[in-house]
Amino acid sequence: MLLLRHAKSSRDDPEAADFDRPLSKRGRRDGPRMGKWMHEAGMEPDLVLCSDAKRARETWNGVSQTLRSAAPVLFERGLYLASAKVVLNRLRRLTGNVNSVLVIGHNPGLEEAAQALSDHNGEPFERLRRKFPTAGLARLDFKIDDWSKLEPGTGRLSLMVTPADVD
Numbered sequence: 001m002l003l004l005r006h007a008k009s010s011r012d013d014p015e016a017a018d019f020d021r022p023l024s025k026r027g028r029r030d031g032p033r034m035g036k037w038m039h040e041a042g043m044e045p046d047l048v049l050c051s052d053a054k055r056a057r058e059t060w061n062g063v064s065q066t067l068r069s070a071a072p073v074l075f076e077r078g079l080y081l082a083s084a085k086v087v088l089n090r091l092r093r094l095t096g097n098v099n100s101v102l103v104i105g106h107n108p109g110l111e112e113a114a115q116a117l118s119d120h121n122g123e124p125f126e127r128l129r130r131k132f133p134t135a136g137l138a139r140l141d142f143k144i145d146d147w148s149k150l151e152p153g154t155g156r157l158s159l160m161v162t163p164a165d166v167d
Contacts, residue, residue, distance in 0.1 A: 001091070001142065001155070002038075002045060002102040003114050007031045007062065007135040007163075009055040019080060023058045030135040030163040031062020037166040043139065044069045045102035049090065051079035056104050059135070063104075071102070079105045084112035094147035107132060114138045117155040124160040137161045 007027030016022075023031070038044070044067065050060045052075040060073060078086060087109055094101060103110070111132035117140055118125050128138055140155035 001140045002043060003110050003138045004102060004104045005107055005110050005132055005134055005136045006056040006059040006104060019053050021055050023055055028062060031059050032066045033163055033166050034135050034137060035063035035066035039067050045071045045100045046098045047071055048073040048102045049079060050075050050104040051106060052077050053080045060104055081106050082109045084109050084116050087113040092148050092150050116152045118157040119153055124157045127160040128157060133162050135163045
């Protein structure tokens with residue numbers, strides 16, 4: 001499972017609703033960088049679940065330019081500012097033919113989901129505990145054959161990558 005926090009958003013328009021905030025210049029740059037890194041690392045999901053907030057959709061648009069994934073994408077209102085519990089419940093509803101999923105969402109829920117699902121071991125977990133920055137990517141590995149069996153503490157956080165790491 002891959003958890004990607006949306007890229008850096010803009011706050012230039014103080015009148016814009018939170019849901020409608022676009023990416024900043026840095027955010028528009030970081031999405032394609034992360035997608036390229038994911039492609040080169042062979043991290044191509046079977047399914048993409050993306051918050052339907054503007055900054056999350058724009059993050060996916062940037063990532064998809066360089067990831068070159070044919071995975072179906074579901075833009076879901078339920079992932080907008082979703083809590084860790086909501087993210088976990090959504091993942092449990094995945095079907096068995098999805099081996100790898102990319103979730104693009106928001107903090108604090110995405111970070112809390114990664115921490116909750118992790119066994120809390122290793123250097124990637126320590127990095128995550130310090131900060132899950134915008135456009136940060138966490139990979140969790142599970143030994144389950146059915147997404148409905150996903151439980152807190154059952155995953156191994158095997159990777160935590162940020163845009164600063166991919167230069």
